[in-house]
Amino acid sequence: MEITELTAAERRVRDAFPRGTAVDFRTGVAAEDDPEAGDSWGPERTVRAEVLRALLVGSPQEEGQVPALRVLGARITGALNIRYVTAECAVALSGCRFEQAPNLYGARLRQLALSGSVLPGLTAATVHIDGVLRLTDCRISGPVRLGGSKIAQALFFDRTRIGVNADGTTAPNGEAVLQLNHAVVEDDLWWPGLVVHGETRLGGAAVTGQIQLDDAHLRNPGATALHAENLGVGSDLHGMRIQVQGRVDLRGARIPGQLNLAYARLSNPGGVALRASSSTIGELWLREAAPIDGRVNLRRAKADLIHAAPSVWPEQVRLDGLTYATLLPHLPAERRLPLLEREEEGYVPYAYEQLTEAYRRIGDDDAARTVLLAKQRRHRATLPAYARLWGHLQDVTVGYGFRPVRAAAWLFSLLLAGSLVYALHHPSPLKADEAPPFSPFVYTLDLLLPIVDFGQERAFNPQGWYQWLSYLLIATGWLLATTIAAGITRSVSRQ
Structure with missing residues (x-):
């Protein structure tokens, strides 16, 4: 195609490019300017993709001017294919209707903005953006491929809808619809209000700043909605009020600040709703979040603080190896x-x-x-049956050493019962001329304490069932003393 074979609309774009002037094809009527209706736009606001490519490859310039491709409200026909192109200018194609998915694979651009546009998809894996990549308020029905990309500043997807057709339906597709695996973003991922129908993939990505996902909706029921294994974040990952249908996979993620899921709704019935095993998190916030519908896996995770009410957790969890310092509330x-x-x-x-x-x-x-x-x-x-029996005895008597007041209560009760019984029926002395005066209280205490000897037990000999009572007190005293000793030993070892 010769650069001279241009329509009036294309000549406007060509003439404005060397000076970086914006070409605005919008009419000012919202219904007419909606890119969803862009197929009806006539030749007065239609630009061929090959014209845009020719400008980016040729990069015409005017002395003293900074070129830029800035087009608003155009219908772009054909395929914008700038694979491996290096364009020393900013590209802003906002509010446009793309007939085919742009292909920016391996390209290098100074800055790229497609805000407010409607696209059937975007192929931009391994793209290098020296500035901001802005896709705010876009509607993208097909997959967005940004795997391995490198973006020197922020990446904006706020209020964008991905994987949704114009009629609101979603096309089933096994491919992840938003791919940023192994991408490098040297500022923030700014995605509040993002809506994705299908899998969002951030595995191995590195974000120097924060990830902002407040009010986002990620939907991939029965499968993985957010795949972010080994994700590295410089500060926080905010997902306040986020709604996720499908699995959130953060295994091995490194988030030194907050993983803030306050007021969130995580749902994956019958499967894992949240997996953050082996992750390192500064603070995990689930404050006022809805009860998680699905299993939670936090095995081997590390967090300085976890803020979550008991009602948040589901019926099945995996917590083996979870390390934390503080629980709130x-x-x-x-x-x-x-x-x-x-x-x-x-x-x-x-x-x-x-x-x-x-x-x-x-x-x-x-x-x-x-x-x-x-x-x-x-x-x-x-434990086996005999060990369980011994355990029950320790529990009832002194609560395994953690309820020492119980031991005092048992001792006092037995001491009181024995003192009353032997006060009513004094046992006969073994040697009447050598026996000390009988004391029901001291005699019972002598029976109960196996180590201490007050001389009463050796001096008197009860008969009949009183003798059996003395045997019971002696045996109970030994068991109680052994249990108390075990509890004291455990308490000392804890210290």
């Missing part, structure tokens, strides 16, 4: 413990130890003891 241990019983793998001692340490850090020793008692009870269910 601060709640009694009894409200946190049911979560540990939902562990898919059954009894996981590490989960109880972590919860114990969290309470100890804030000085709530009573809650910490409650968690350790629950741990022993849960462990008891995994």
Whole structure:
């Protein structure tokens, strides 16, 4: 095609390019300027893609001017194919209707803006953008391929709809509709209000700034909605009020700031709704989030702080190896413990130890003891019958050493009962001339304490069922003392 074979609309674009002047084909009537109706636009606002390519490749310039391709409200026919092209100018094709998906594979551009445009897709893998890539308010029915791209500044997808046809339907496609795997963004990913029907792929991507996904809707029911394994973020990932249908996969992600999912709705019935195993997160916020519909996998994850009410967690979780320093809001241990019983793998001692340490850090020793008692009870269910029996005895008597007041209550009750019985019926002395005066209280205490000897037990000999009572007190005293010793030993070892 000769550059002279141009329509009036194309000549306007050609003449404006060397000076970087914007060419605006819009009429000012919103209904007429909507790119969804762009197929009806006539030749007065139609530009062939090959004309745009010729300008970018030829880069005509005027002395003292900075060229730029700036077109608003045009219908672009044909395929804009600038694979491997290096264009030393900014490209802004806003509010345009693209007949075919642009192909920017391997291209290098100073800046690219397609805001407000309607496209059947975008192929821009390994593209290099020296400035901002802006796709705000776009409607893209097909896949957006930006894998391996490098963007020197921010990437904007705010309020864009991807994977949705003009009539609101979605075309089934096994390919991820938004691909930024292994992309490098040296500023922010700015995506509030983004709507994606299909998989969003961020695996291995590196974002120097933050990722903003507030109010986004990611929908891929029964499959992965957000694949972000080994994602690296410089600060925060905000997803307040985000709604996800499908799995959120953050395995191995590194988010030093907040992973903020406050007021979020995560749903993947019958599957994993949130997977963040082996991830490193500064703060995980699920404040006021809806109950998660689907399993949660946080195995081997590390977080400085987790803000989540017990009602957020689903019936099945995987918490083995989860390490955290602080839990918010601060709640009694009894409200946190049911979560540990939902562990898919059954009894996981590490989960109880972590919860114990969290309470100890804030000085709530009573809650910490409650968690350790629950741990022993849960462990008891995994033991053989004889060990479970011994465990029940430790639990009833002194709560495995974590309820020492119980021991005092048992001792006092037995001491009181024995003193009353032997006060009503004094046992006969073994040697009447050598026996000390009988004291029901001291005699009972001598029976109960196996190590201490007050001389009463050796001096008197009860008969009949009183003798059996003395045997019971001696045996109970030994068992109680052994249980108390075990509890003290466990308490000392914890310290």
